[in-house]
Amino acid sequence: MKVIENYFYTKSHEWIQLLEDGTALIGLSDYAQNELGDLVFVNLPEVGDDLIVGEMFADVESVKAVSDVFAPINGKVLEINEELLDAPQKINEDPYGAWFVKVEGDVKPETLLDATAYQEYLTELEA
């Protein structure tokens, strides 16, 4: 499974990319999309909603089931990726490009996994 350098990750398989202007993008990892299978529906929060670390802020549905997506940081939603609402399959096709929300918030890298740590975590999971 693909893991991107310079992104941070959670054990629940969200990724977070820090942008130069201090905001961040959040999405689901390649491992997650592969485990979930074909995604057919996405529910996103609204602009202005608060994210609370560890709490669900979105959900995705595959043909078979619904899964929650958890906030990796505390923050506020600045923008949502509306394209995903009509084309949830983009998460399967390009998991690291298909961001869910753009947030401003309190990023604590020490509470997240870097690419190397996430890769190790995946290796453990698949062992």
Next chain:
Amino acid sequence: MELKTPLYETHLSIKGKMVPFAGYLMPVQYEHGILAEHKAVREQCGLFDVSHMGEIVCSGKDALLNINYLLSNDFTEMEAGSCRYSPMCNEQGGVVDDLIVYKLNDEAYFIVVNASNKDKDYAWMKAHQHGNVEFKDLSGDIAQLALQGPKAEAILSRLCTELPDKYYSFKANVDVGGLKALVSRTGYTGEDGFEIYLANKDAAALWEMLMQEGQADGLLPCGLGARDTLRLEAAMPLYGHEMNDEITPLETNLKFAVKLNKAAFIGKEALLTQTVKRTRVGLKVIGRGIVREAMPVYKEDQKIGVTTSGTMSPTLNAAIAMALIDKEYKEMGTKVEVEVRGRRVEAEIVRLPFYKK
């Protein structure tokens, strides 16, 4: 510990995603994914391992008498070589299981039952048998493959020269690529197709042969995920969802398989006197969201029923569901709301099936 079908190793070798289902480890999908598998069955062909299903043979001089007493459909006028669907009811008219009866001859019937119910069914049949009859559970010895889709006939006819012509008919003891099998023109997808029963030891060889033969026709291996989306589009009821011990076949619109004018059968009295208050309907979701099973259905503030199955329909590209609702709201076009994880989603009552070939 889950059981494995004789195709377990085959599934692993082609990257089947294995999940526990009805006591077996079964592939929910393969590497192409549920949507591609679903599409293959609608447009080309798909191959399913359904060896977890149960097979029970009822034989003896009183075989017909017994199945007519156990099952709600009527088997009196039935030709050898044909198949017939039926619920099997309890005394209250609820459903013990739904199944398909294959008539081998006047004194032998091959009965195919749901995987999750096979032990219960076998015990039920034995407990209610009478006269000169024997029930034999062959589930552990028989594998079943389902070849489904518009190209199924073309593919299978290259390996077998004696295919059943008519829907719901079968041929026993035919040669499929050198293997002995029973082949029926049946399925659970809403497409033309075949179900092939054969000895466990031959299952992997037949799978390989079919996959190879169908390669140029776009044949894909398909898992339980696609099996469920396909049967739901075709509005085929599934035990444990559209019916159970407490839902009668009259409530779930299976009246065609309940013959109340035949001699006594288990559940007849209850079904004769039942005032049917609820009915099975199709729902098409208008709002945003996917409706799943066991979600409450509302008309304004009144709860009028509950969903029994639901999914995103790959063919219609819309969320669909079946529900058991109060009969008075069954009119096509009626707008209702379904509560999806705390949120009301609008839906409309539509004609079943959602998809017809």
